[in-house]
Amino acid sequence: MDFQELVDANHAALYRFALSLTKTEDQAADLVQQTFYCWAAKGQELRNPSRAKSWLFTTLYREFIKARRHESLFAQGDLSDVPEAITDVNLIPNEVDSAAMREILFAFEEIYRAPLVLFFLNQLSYREIAEALGIPIGTVMSRISRGKARLRRCLSQVQTCCPPRKVIPMFHGNQPAK
């Protein structure tokens, strides 16, 4: 796979993962560019090309951690208010608008948000997520399971309390001068 194919196949999912980490569009775009820069510099040395995707997600997360280390220590999340048992699925989030979904997920602590977003992006297996985030497989499963339970609870609250909102599209790039 050449560089252009690699970018085409992965930049969108990487950007969404980066956005879930940084929560700002500009920082997410910078992080994705930095990740591909790392690939251009070192990624070609990867022996197994089939692991390129996993390598990119791992590198993006490491670059994020590196950048964050300069800012502050991570606040470790506490989901003690979330029931351990896996709740039954009794709603489909079609009625919740996408902006509200993003808001709910972005409010999660990073240690839960990262594995959950990686899971929903559908790009990596739970084993690859564990590798990308540098945590044990069991912890990934636990965080996905508990994170989803919490998401369901939040969504049910939004559905019962708030009507769907209008989403104002965000512009990217420069617009012609008016």
Next chain:
Amino acid sequence: MRSDEAKFILSAFRPRGEDAGDPQMNRALVQAGRDPELLRWLDEAREFDLAVASKLEEAMPVPAELRTNIMIGAQVGASARRSLRLILIGTAAAVILLVGSFGLLLRPVEPLAGWQLAALEVIPGLTSGQTPFDEQSNDLGELQDWLKAIKAPNATTLPLGLSRLGALGCKTFSWDNQLVSIICFGGGKGGFVHLVIINRPGPPNAPRLSSPHWIERGDWLTATWSSGERTYMLAMQSGRAALKALL
């Protein structure tokens, strides 16, 4: 495997079934096949996961310019790395060239017009990403429409070779109360190529596209020609052969 264990594992099962071949997931799926209640739970969980994934994708649109910026960043980075590797070779070559350059110094330096020099100042910022494009698109037609919309100088006739390259974006700036347009292209054999346009007719004996005026300036090689009411400059940091191939 108990059903509650299977449910815990299947929470991490991707809804389109990509993980079905995983041994641990496989055992949990076998258990789901034996337990109708667990199977019902799994079906609903997959429906839930797909709906969330779709909402998230919708909520996180990918900026249109991201892909182009990645490609530009990688090319600029690669060029910097190549430069580093070539330093030793370059130093040795420079000594040899220095001797030869004494001869070149005796030749008169052909001047570029002010708008051309100004464009060569603007272009490095565009390729390094430090200066944003005014309009970014891989579609040359879109860039031309945009230039037309803001009444900026536009290319009415393009060199044939340029149409084979991918457009990156365009930028306008004002020089001597006149608008100058720059359209950047990527994918050329020698790297980026830049077409600079100004609404200024050349003199009666102005060079035509078929026999442009070649001028070297620092790292730049430029080809200038006039057509109708416009003067064009094609600029590239590469050899004459690469630039000539585009005309």
